[in-house]
Amino acid sequence: xxxxxxxxxxxxxxxxxxxxxxxxxxxxxxxxxxxxxxxxxxxxxxxxxxxxxxxxxxxxxxxxxxxxxxxxxxxxxxxxxxxxxxxxxxxxxxxxxxxxxxxxxxxxxxxxxxxxxxxxxxxxxxxxxxxxxxxxxxxxxxxxxxxxxxxxxxxxxxxxxxxxxxxxxxxxxxxxxxxxxxxxxxxxxxxxxxxxxxxxxxxxxxxxxxxxxxxxxxxxxxxxxxx
Amino acid sequence: xxxxxxxxxxxxxxxxxxxxxxxxxxxxxxxxxxxxxxxxxxxxxxxxxxxxxxxxxxxxxxxxxxxxxxxxxxxxxxxxxxxxxxxxxxxxxxxxxxxxxxxxxxxxxxxxxxxxxxxxxxxxxxxxxxxxxxxxxxxxxxxxxxxxxxxxxxxxxxxxxxxxxxxxxxxxxxxxxxxxxxxxxxxxxxxxxxxxxxxxxxxxxxxxxxxxxxxxxxxxxxxxxxx
Amino acid sequence: xxxxxxxxxxxxxxxxxxxxxxxxxxxxxxxxxxxxxxxxxxxxxxxxxxxxxxxxxxxxxxxxxxxxxxxxxxxxxxxxxxxxxxxxxxxxxxxxxxxxxxxxxxxxxxxxxxxxxxxxxxxxxxxxxxxxxxxxxxxxxxxxxxxxxxxxxxxxxxxxxxxxxxxxxxxxxxxxxxxxxxxxxxxxxxxxxxxxxxxxxxxxxxxxxxxxxxxxxxxxxxxxxxx
Amino acid sequence: xxxxxxxxxxxxxxxxxxxxxxxxxxxxxxxxxxxxxxxxxxxxxxxxxxxxxxxxxxxxxxxxxxxxxxxxxxxxxxxxxxxxxxxxxxxxxxxxxxxxxxxxxxxxxxxxxxxxxxxxxxxxxxxxxxxxxxxxxxxxxxxxxxxxxxxxxxxxxxxxxxxxxxxxxxxxxxxxxxxxxxxxxxxxxxxxxxxxxxxxxxxxxxxxxxxxxxxxxxxxxxxxxxx
DNA sequence: CATGAATGAGCATTCATTCAT
DNA sequence: CATGAATGAATGCTCATTCAT
Numbered sequence: 008x009x010x011x012x013x014x015x016x017x018x019x020x021x022x023x024x025x026x027x028x029x030x031x032x033x034x035x036x037x038x039x040x041x042x043x044x045x046x047x048x049x050x051x052x053x054x055x056x057x058x059x060x061x062x063x064x065x066x067x068x069x070x071x072x073x074x075x076x077x078x079x080x081x082x083x084x085x086x087x088x089x090x091x092x093x094x095x096x097x098x099x100x101x102x103x104x105x106x107x108x109x110x111x112x113x114x115x116x117x118x119x120x121x122x123x124x125x126x127x128x129x130x131x132x133x134x135x136x137x138x139x140x141x142x143x144x145x146x147x148x149x150x151x152x153x154x155x156x157x158x159x160x161x162x163x164x165x166x167x168x169x170x171x172x173x174x175x176x177x178x179x180x181x182x183x184x185x186x187x188x189x190x191x192x193x194x195x196x197x198x199x200x201x202x203x204x205x206x207x208x209x210x211x212x213x214x215x216x217x218x219x220x221x222x223x224x225x226x227x228x229x230x231x232x233x234x
Numbered sequence: 235x236x237x238x239x240x241x242x243x244x245x246x247x248x249x250x251x252x253x254x255x256x257x258x259x260x261x262x263x264x265x266x267x268x269x270x271x272x273x274x275x276x277x278x279x280x281x282x283x284x285x286x287x288x289x290x291x292x293x294x295x296x297x298x299x300x301x302x303x304x305x306x307x308x309x310x311x312x313x314x315x316x317x318x319x320x321x322x323x324x325x326x327x328x329x330x331x332x333x334x335x336x337x338x339x340x341x342x343x344x345x346x347x348x349x350x351x352x353x354x355x356x357x358x359x360x361x362x363x364x365x366x367x368x369x370x371x372x373x374x375x376x377x378x379x380x381x382x383x384x385x386x387x388x389x390x391x392x393x394x395x396x397x398x399x400x401x402x403x404x405x406x407x408x409x410x411x412x413x414x415x416x417x418x419x420x421x422x423x424x425x426x427x428x429x430x431x432x433x434x435x436x437x438x439x440x441x442x443x444x445x446x447x448x449x450x451x452x453x454x455x456x457x458x459x460x461x
Numbered sequence: 462x463x464x465x466x467x468x469x470x471x472x473x474x475x476x477x478x479x480x481x482x483x484x485x486x487x488x489x490x491x492x493x494x495x496x497x498x499x500x501x502x503x504x505x506x507x508x509x510x511x512x513x514x515x516x517x518x519x520x521x522x523x524x525x526x527x528x529x530x531x532x533x534x535x536x537x538x539x540x541x542x543x544x545x546x547x548x549x550x551x552x553x554x555x556x557x558x559x560x561x562x563x564x565x566x567x568x569x570x571x572x573x574x575x576x577x578x579x580x581x582x583x584x585x586x587x588x589x590x591x592x593x594x595x596x597x598x599x600x601x602x603x604x605x606x607x608x609x610x611x612x613x614x615x616x617x618x619x620x621x622x623x624x625x626x627x628x629x630x631x632x633x634x635x636x637x638x639x640x641x642x643x644x645x646x647x648x649x650x651x652x653x654x655x656x657x658x659x660x661x662x663x664x665x666x667x668x669x670x671x672x673x674x675x676x677x678x679x680x681x682x683x684x685x686x687x688x
Numbered sequence: 689x690x691x692x693x694x695x696x697x698x699x700x701x702x703x704x705x706x707x708x709x710x711x712x713x714x715x716x717x718x719x720x721x722x723x724x725x726x727x728x729x730x731x732x733x734x735x736x737x738x739x740x741x742x743x744x745x746x747x748x749x750x751x752x753x754x755x756x757x758x759x760x761x762x763x764x765x766x767x768x769x770x771x772x773x774x775x776x777x778x779x780x781x782x783x784x785x786x787x788x789x790x791x792x793x794x795x796x797x798x799x800x801x802x803x804x805x806x807x808x809x810x811x812x813x814x815x816x817x818x819x820x821x822x823x824x825x826x827x828x829x830x831x832x833x834x835x836x837x838x839x840x841x842x843x844x845x846x847x848x849x850x851x852x853x854x855x856x857x858x859x860x861x862x863x864x865x866x867x868x869x870x871x872x873x874x875x876x877x878x879x880x881x882x883x884x885x886x887x888x889x890x891x892x893x894x895x896x897x898x899x900x901x902x903x904x905x906x907x908x909x910x911x912x913x914x915x
Numbered sequence: 916c917a918t919g920a921a922t923g924a925g926c927a928t929t930c931a932t933t934c935a936t
Numbered sequence: 937c938a939t940g941a942a943t944g945a946a947t948g949c950t951c952a953t954t955c956a957t
Contacts, residue, residue: 069954073917155428178435181420189416201378293943511930523933526932631883632893635880666860670897
């Protein structure tokens with residue numbers, strides 16, 4: 008919980024005035040944001056208290072407000088961080104030359120949120136009537152943009168794998184991503200367990216269905232025969 | 235401790251004593267429950283306040299407690315109501331003699347929550363953060379049981395339509411329902427709109443995929459080997 | 462909890478108009494008062510709720526107010542009843558011809574409250590800042606009058622037993638009664654138990670001290686030699 | 689997690705860092721505790737409200753919780769303060785070389801609570817109804833221990849004054865203290881006044897009785913036979 | 916920058932009392 | 937008389953936010 012900031016930032020010395028100061032500030036914001044992400048994910052947005060976040064970040068109550076004007080702004084920052092991570096991991100990951108880029112992308116989407124339960128939780132809080140007011144305009148657009156870039160990526164995979172025609176690709180990508188989100192939802196809310204099903208076999212089945220649709224297929228009437 | 239009051243009102247004549255009073259009481263419970271459902275859906279279970287619910291139902295703060303002992307009991311009642319409605323609409327609706335009972339069931343599932351946005355929200359708030367939030371085990375069991383009965387119903391449809399073997403039916407039912415829930419999620423959170431897609435065409439596509447799997451295709455066997 | 466009132470009051474028929482009605486009313490007040498005494502003693506004056514008292518008396522919430530205007534008035538009635546009982550038991554009990562009327566009276570005072578823990582509790586609630594406002598004028602006087610009559614009785618015993626001169630009797634009576642009340646206090650508050658003492662031996666010791674003071678003694682200097 | 693602030697104020701110079709802040713904090717706790725003692729004594733533990741205590745101490749509602757976590761903890765602190773004061777005043781006060789340490793101790797007990805009416809009330813509220821109300825076992829033990837140390841002190845006085853044999857001393861001490869508490873009770877509840885008696889003459893009489901029991905009288909033996 | 920005391924509105928719940936029936 | 941629904945103020949406690957130091 009030590010906050011040695013200056014030492015690791017000495018190399019900033021040559022930067023324009025104020026820049027090092029800004030870098031330190033950014034670093035501290037990170038510290039708070041990471042602590043907040045943990046607490047928000049554990050407690051939910053309502054139940055998380057600024058006191059607890061502050062303490063967990065090694066700051067006192069009032070100090071947080073030097074970096075974030077409101078609880079909502081802090082939440083927005085936390086969420087933005089998550090979305091950027093999703094963008095990096097799923098959309099920018101290098102496409103393997105081998106077959107089935109589609110499987111890789113969809114499983115990657117699943118894996119991302121499975122590996123980061125806190126991030127998935129956060130995304131959920133976005134949704135619902137209590138949506139933090141300060142979030143809507145900029146952040147919601149940002150969220151959608153980032154998520155759409157993931158869709159575009161999946162669409163490219165579908166085309167590259169010859170599973171879909173170019174003009175149908177985005178539609179199909181959204182359709183598949185929708186299922187992944189549904190699975191994440193069912194899994195997190197413990198419904199799958201209640202139904203005596205497990206996520207992985209369902210994912211396997213779904214992937215099988217997706218990949219077994221023939222390439223360059225004329226989309227509706229022939230699919231049946233091709234199998 | 236019964237204290238039935240002989241009513242002097244005419245319209246009460248045919249009913250057993252006290253029935254009218256009870257009926258009024260039930261009606262008032264409905265009023266409160268409906269107001270509560272709205273508020274719970276808008277704000278989430280945590281952020282919804284008994285004060286606001288009371289006011290929205292046209293009561294004062296204390297009066298609510300004449301009908302529901304705690305906030306949680308009120309929430310439970312609200313949720314129970316939703317679940318029973320889902321059970322009735324999806325699982326007990328008469329199966330048409332014609333083909334494609336599966337389509338009917340899945341579209342019914344979609345329609346139910348699309349017609350009742352608040353009810354879908356409610357189901358989500360069940361899960362607040364990582365935990366099935368503040369719900370009594372009984373109620374959670376009740377929820378899961380009712381939802382599972384819907385799965386069972388869908389499974390029966392799949393088998394009746396010859397789309398799945400008996401032993402794979404539940405697995406497939408959950409898989410399809412998962413997609414419906416994913417679509418509801420993407421739709422509610424306005425992601426679909428952001429992606430420039432609409433729910434109905436996606437639903438049409440998905441239904442087409444589901445139904446185009448040949449009746450006589452030995453689909454379940456090869457999947458079973460995979461597991 | 463049956464409230465058959467009329468049947469046992471038929472003999473009232475010949476009374477002046479309104480009297481039977483009043484008697485019924487009095488009887489019902491008794492029912493409520495007795496239930497209230499129980500609850501007040503169990504819960505304390507603050508924590509006792511009119512709802513619980515009503516229920517315990519077999520009435521509904523609102524009905525109590527037909528008999529007692531406020532909670533305080535009900536409490537006052539309960540207390541008045543207790544005080545009359547004390548008066549009857551301690552002060553009016555027949556004096557035995559045999560020796561040691563003093564011992565009899567003092568032990569009677571102790572016994573009265575020991576046998577009726579609820580009544581002792583009630584008496585205590587009188588005391589303290591939260592003293593029910595509506596109590597002070599009439600009831601407090603009534604209480605004091607009744608208690609003083611007990612003092613007078615004890616004084617008579619002291620004189621009759623030759624333990625005190627007439628002109629010192631009241632002073633000595635109060636002094637002894639004070640000790641009894643102290644013992645009741647220490648016992649009820651569980652201090653005696655904490656000190657590893659028991660009430661009865663202490664009472665025995667005290668009675669021994671009281672009775673061993675010689676009759677018609679010249680009050681100060683000689684007591685020592687007489688033992 | 690220490691966060692000592694180097695003060696820029698002069699008068700702080702000689703003290704370790706943070707001491708002044710702590711001292712201020714302690715002082716404020718005292719202010720709140722004293723206000724609380726007053727309110728608790730006036731209203732009783734149940735009826736006293738944190739709001740009123742806060743207001744009386746010059747704070748707002750929430751501020752009290754910066755110093756005391758719960759109402760009970762505040763009450764405990766108040767009571768502890770009283771008990772320690774009693775211990776200091778009665779048990780640790782220097783014993784005069786001259787005769788009659790017993791008189792000094794018993795009159796000290798009387799004087800302590802007479803000088804601090806609120807403190808006497810507090811001790812009573814310990815007991816609310818029939819139960820030792822809402823107090824943690826620890827605190828109750830602490831109370832009893834401190835009170836018992838007073839009894840032990842009185843017992844020592846009795847022995848030192850040759851009024852009681854060693855093995856009977858504690859029993860006699862409790863017996864005498866019981867009377868003092870009885871007198872305090874009768875006095876506070878204004879019964880003495882109603883009986884036309886005053887506390888001081890009664891105390892004088894009692895002290896006379898106590899001290900006039902001969903030093904060389906073999907008093908404890910015959911009592912022991914009685915038990 | 917950092918602190919942590921202070922604020923005051925807010926929450927779920929209880930309860931004495933009133934009143935239309 | 938009796939009912940029980942309705943009221944609204946009160947309670948202990950929490951918490952985002954502010955601000956003097």
